[in-house]
Amino acid sequence: MNRRRHSLPGPDDTSRVSLPNGIILLVRSNFNSPSVVIGGYLSCGNLFDSDEKLGLADFTALGLMRGTAFRSFQQIFDKLESVGASLSFGAGAHNTGFSGRSLIEDLPLMLSLLADVLRQPVFPTEEIERLRAQYLTSLAERAQDTADMAAITFDQIVFANHPYARPDDGWPETIQAIQRSDLVDFHQRGYGPQGMVIALVGAIDPEAAIEQVMAALGDWSNPGQLKLPALPRLKSLKKTTTRKVKIPGKSQSDLVIGSSGPARTDPEHMAAALGNSALGQFGLGGRIGDVVREKSGLAYYASSSLNAGIGPGSWCVSAGVNPANVQTARDLILQEIGRFIETGITAEELADSQSNFIGRLPLSLESNSGVANALLNIERYELGLDYYRRYPDLVRAVTPEQVLTAVRKYLDPERLAIAIAGP
Amino acid sequence: MKKTHYAYTLPNGLKVLLKEIHTAPLISSWIWYRVGSRDESSGLTGVSHWVEHMQFKGTPLFPASSLDRDISRDGGFWNAFTFMDWTAYLETMPAEKIDLGLRLEADRMTNSLFDEKEFASERTVVISEREGNENEPLFRLGEAVQQASFRVHPYHHEVIGDLVDLKSMSRDQLYQHYRSYYVPNNAILGIAGDFKTIEMLARIRELFEPIPAGQVPVRLVRPEPQATGEHQLTVEGPGETIFLEISYHAPAGNDPDFFPLTVLDSLLTGPGGLSVFSGGGLSNKTSRLYRALVEKELAVGVSGSITTTIDPYLYSISITVHPNHKPEEVLSAFDDEVNRIQNDLVSEEEISRAIKQARALFAYQSENITSQAAWLGHAEMFSSYEWFLTYLDRLSKVTPSDINNVAQKYLRKQNRVVGSYIPTKAEVRK
Numbered sequence: 071m072n073r074r075r076h077s078l079p080g081p082d083d084t085s086r087v088s089l090p091n092g093i094i095l096l097v098r099s100n101f102n103s104p105s106v107v108i109g110g111y112l113s114c115g116n117l118f119d120s121d122e123k124l125g126l127a128d129f130t131a132l133g134l135m136r137g138t139a140f141r142s143f144q145q146i147f148d149k150l151e152s153v154g155a156s157l158s159f160g161a162g163a164h165n166t167g168f169s170g171r172s173l174i175e176d177l178p179l180m181l182s183l184l185a186d187v188l189r190q191p192v193f194p195t196e197e198i199e200r201l202r203a204q205y206l207t208s209l210a211e212r213a214q215d216t217a218d219m220a221a222i223t224f225d226q227i228v229f230a231n232h233p234y235a236r237p238d239d240g241w242p243e244t245i246q247a248i249q250r251s252d253l254v255d256f257h258q259r260g261y262g263p264q265g266m267v268i269a270l271v272g273a274i275d276p277e278a279a280i281e282q283v284m285a286a287l288g289d290w291s292n293p294g295q296l297k298l299p300a301l302p303r304l305k306s307l308k309k310t311t312t313r314k315v316k317i318p319g320k321s322q323s324d325l326v327i328g329s330s331g332p333a334r335t336d337p338e339h340m341a342a343a344l345g346n347s348a349l350g351q352f353g354l355g356g357r358i359g360d361v362v363r364e365k366s367g368l369a370y371y372a373s374s375s376l377n378a379g380i381g382p383g384s385w386c387v388s389a390g391v392n393p394a395n396v397q398t399a400r401d402l403i404l405q406e407i408g409r410f411i412e413t414g415i416t417a418e419e420l421a422d423s424q425s426n427f428i429g430r431l432p433l434s435l436e437s438n439s440g441v442a443n444a445l446l447n448i449e450r451y452e453l454g455l456d457y458y459r460r461y462p463d464l465v466r467a468v469t470p471e472q473v474l475t476a477v478r479k480y481l482d483p484e485r486l487a488i489a490i491a492g493p
Numbered sequence: 494m495k496k497t498h499y500a501y502t503l504p505n506g507l508k509v510l511l512k513e514i515h516t517a518p519l520i521s522s523w524i525w526y527r528v529g530s531r532d533e534s535s536g537l538t539g540v541s542h543w544v545e546h547m548q549f550k551g552t553p554l555f556p557a558s559s560l561d562r563d564i565s566r567d568g569g570f571w572n573a574f575t576f577m578d579w580t581a582y583l584e585t586m587p588a589e590k591i592d593l594g595l596r597l598e599a600d601r602m603t604n605s606l607f608d609e610k611e612f613a614s615e616r617t618v619v620i621s622e623r624e625g626n627e628n629e630p631l632f633r634l635g636e637a638v639q640q641a642s643f644r645v646h647p648y649h650h651e652v653i654g655d656l657v658d659l660k661s662m663s664r665d666q667l668y669q670h671y672r673s674y675y676v677p678n679n680a681i682l683g684i685a686g687d688f689k690t691i692e693m694l695a696r697i698r699e700l701f702e703p704i705p706a707g708q709v710p711v712r713l714v715r716p717e718p719q720a721t722g723e724h725q726l727t728v729e730g731p732g733e734t735i736f737l738e739i740s741y742h743a744p745a746g747n748d749p750d751f752f753p754l755t756v757l758d759s760l761l762t763g764p765g766g767l768s769v770f771s772g773g774g775l776s777n778k779t780s781r782l783y784r785a786l787v788e789k790e791l792a793v794g795v796s797g798s799i800t801t802t803i804d805p806y807l808y809s810i811s812i813t814v815h816p817n818h819k820p821e822e823v824l825s826a827f828d829d830e831v832n833r834i835q836n837d838l839v840s841e842e843e844i845s846r847a848i849k850q851a852r853a854l855f856a857y858q859s860e861n862i863t864s865q866a867a868w869l870g871h872a873e874m875f876s877s878y879e880w881f882l883t884y885l886d887r888l889s890k891v892t893p894s895d896i897n898n899v900a901q902k903y904l905r906k907q908n909r910v911v912g913s914y915i916p917t918k919a920e921v922r923k
Contacts, residue, residue, distance in 0.1 A: 077517050077518050102516040102860070103856055103857070103859050103860045104856050105853070105856045105857055105860065143778070144778075144779060144784075144788075147776060147778040147779050148779050150775075150776070151763070151764075151775055151776060151777070151778065151779045151850065152779075152846050152849070152850075153849060153850075153853065154764065154775060154849055154850035154851070154852065154853025154854060155775075155853065156775050156776055158776070171857060172853070173852075173853050173856060200787075200788075200790060203790065203793060203815060203816065203817075204787075204793040204794070206816070207734055207793045207794075207813060207815075207816065210732070210733040210734055210816075211732070211734055213733075214630075214731060214732045214733070214734075215628075216628055317731065318731055319730055319731030319917065320628050320731065321624040321625075321627040321628055322621065322624040322625045322627070322628050352562075352565055353561030353562050353564075353565045354549070354561045363618060364557070364614070365614065366614065367613070367614030367615060367616065367617035367618045367621075368617065368618075368621070369618070369621050370618055370619075370621040370622035370625055371625075390621065390625050391621060392617075392620075392621060392624055422562060422565065422566050425566045425567070425568070426565045426566060426567075426568055427568075428568065429566070429567050429568015429569070429587055429590070430568035430569075430570070431568070432517060432518055432519055432568075432587060433519060433568065433569075433570055433585060433587075436517050436519060436860070436861060436862065437860045437861050438860055
């Protein structure tokens with residue numbers, strides 16, 4: 071047993087196999103704890119959803135564990151919870167994802183439950199209605215959450231006329247419109263082994279892991295599985311657009327300011343990520359944290375984020391402020407974004423963020439779930455099994471000029487989206 | 494039992510706990526001070542938490558601007574927590590960089606500036622943090638229930654403090670609080686990770702031994718009198734959803750009753766994470782209250798929490814009420830379940846299931862060096878590290894009649910506060 075591994079996953083300690091039915095399996099052993107994490111995704115998501123039934127992909131994902139041909143809802147969760155294991159599902163635009171963990175001795179049980187709920191869910195009517203009431207309550211809570219509503223409104227502005235404008239979990243009226251037969255139909259059309267990826271990390275040898283996954287899912291097929299529709303092109307904003315959502319009775323407002331951003335596979339992604347770090351991440355929130363929180367004491371939190379996935383991403387600054395200070399905070403953030411576009415990142419700021427990106431890797435890859443997420447990213451974005459070993463060089467190669475180019479490509483002071491939610 | 498850690502007390506009173514873990518090139522260092530919101534009198538509520546904020550505002554050696562820069566450059570993670578009984582600061586860093594974290598903690602134990610300008614700007618940051626909390630219905634409800642549960646004991650106010658105090662406290666009041674409590678004889682340093690104990694201890698002595706011990710104020714001891722009847726309260730606010738919080742006075746973390754009550758909570762509301770640092774628990778869909786309330790469509794969610802505190806605190810159950818039902822109906826079904834666990838012995842099987850769940854959660858949190866380091870000092874705050882080392886064994890010894898006893902002793906109506914969050918159904922516009 072290798073007690074002290076290389077702290078970063080690489081081709082020498084990660085196994086990647088394609089099962090005959092199309093499932094890709096990634097495995098990394100870690101015998102330091104008697105547990106295992108399983109994560110993965112299927113190639114179906116809300117890109118299949120109509121506007122009228124938005125949320126169907128997510129509703130279906132949540133409905134999987136409500137009963138199968140062999141087990142009732144209570145039987146499924148009795149198996150899982152009795153051994154201290156967990157398994158859950160959720161859907162985004164392109165994928166339906168899952169994650170679970172258990173003690174290593176219970177991996178066969180986890181895999182048999184995973185296969186059962188993926189392959190033969192029955193969506194019992196009574197359970198689905200119960201789930202619907204829970205779902206609608208969470209949407210009612212979301213409607214009261216200033217941060218959630220500001221983020222949803224921001225996406226509606228930036229991704230206008232694009233599927234990404236739609237929240238993954240839909241709206242109360244679209245969830246009301248979904249019938250049980252829609253879930254059955256979505257499962258039949260969307261779920262299958264093609265495009266499915268599984269990452270397994272824990273106290274198990276790769277050979278044993280491959281054998282167990284083969285036994286559970288190796289004979290799954292769905293000849294009718296549909297391919298996801300292609301994404302339309304995103305049209306950029308013509309001018310700065312502001313939208314407010316009123317949520318009476320709240321003591322704090324949330325604002326989100328920004329624009330679209332690179333996809334994860336765009337060549338300028340790393341430069342944009344380092345730029346974002348300097349703008350609103352590094353230390354206690356980069357330049358934004360310094361100006362909005364540290365210097366003016368306007369907010370408990372203020373930071374920026376770069377959200378990059380398969381299609382166009384977003385790049386935004388978020389802050390929670392007293393309703394009386396929304397205007398001041400907005401102006402400060404706009405001023406700081408403007409300054410960043412004007413002069414870009416300093417050599418010192420870039421060196422700081424580069425050092426941070428490289429130094430924090432062992433920490434982010436410390437736990438089994440951290441490694442499982444890393445392996446899924448490697449597969450989703452075709453980064454290569456040696457990605458995390460090459461990562462320090464990729465980070466160091468970025469120049470201040472490349473950051474400035476990326477910043478100017480995406481952030482334009484004349485064409486920003488501004489979303490505000492509060493009283 | 495094999496030696497799991499090393500303990501040493503410096504001449505100035507600083508207790509040091511070290512645990513070597515060589516699974517990843519990381520070290521996590523936590524320093525704990527025995528001061529929290531329970532040490533605050535009226536007019537000074539929130540002072541401990543605000544002091545924690547000021548500890549990030551620099552010393553002459555580590556000015557505010559360079560502090561986070563130095564840690565972040567090294568890829569470190571640092572943070573701080575203020576609780577009712579304690580305040581803790583942590584750095585988790587690549588192993589070869591931990592010296593920065595140690596130097597920083599030794600320095601800010603005595604040399605923080607509490608600059609007047611930084612203090613003024615932090616006032617609005619803390620107020621903003623409170624306003625963010627107030628946006629959450631469960632914070633408003635929790636605050637009201639906590640306050641109604643403790644008339645005498647200083648557990649009666651939220652760690653964040655009351656707005657009126659946050660508006661009026663002075664820099665000097667904060668500074669005095671800092672100087673009174675931040676002394677080595679009031680602190681514990683717990684470090685876990687990829688180091689050699691002899692070398693680590695030598696470095697700690699070098700950095701911390703020169704700091705003189707201080708006179709620590711005697712902690713407020715005002716035991717809460719026995720409750721003599723159920724309290725019910727309502728909080729009104731925006732939203733569409735009704736929430737219930739039912740809080741029973743519960744035993745302290747070091748009380749033998751804590752263990753059967755933990756198993757009881759696991760049966761009623763599902764297995765919880767062991768602490769605030771270990772990540773979430775498990776799903777709870779086979780727990781007794783989920784079956785009785787959520788499966789019966791009286792509620793859409795239920796959860797429970799029991800906390801390791803120095804003095805008796807609360808065992809709280811939160812329920813999200815189903816839109817088609819009234820809180821009274823939910824409370825009545827809840828009481829039926831409580832009666833059941835008070836009157837009928839639970840099976841051995843149910844208990845061993847809860848123990849297996851606790852073992853699994855224990856294994857998950859051991860993947861993480863930060864969480865392992867946290868337990869070194871955290872357990873010392875309300876008991877000793879032995880508490881953590883024997884936790885699973887003591888849970889395993891719980892019997893059906895122990896559960897029966899704690900159910901009858903603590904889950905009495907006279908011993909609880911029932912709070913309801915009633916939405917004012919304010920118009921929501923999309």
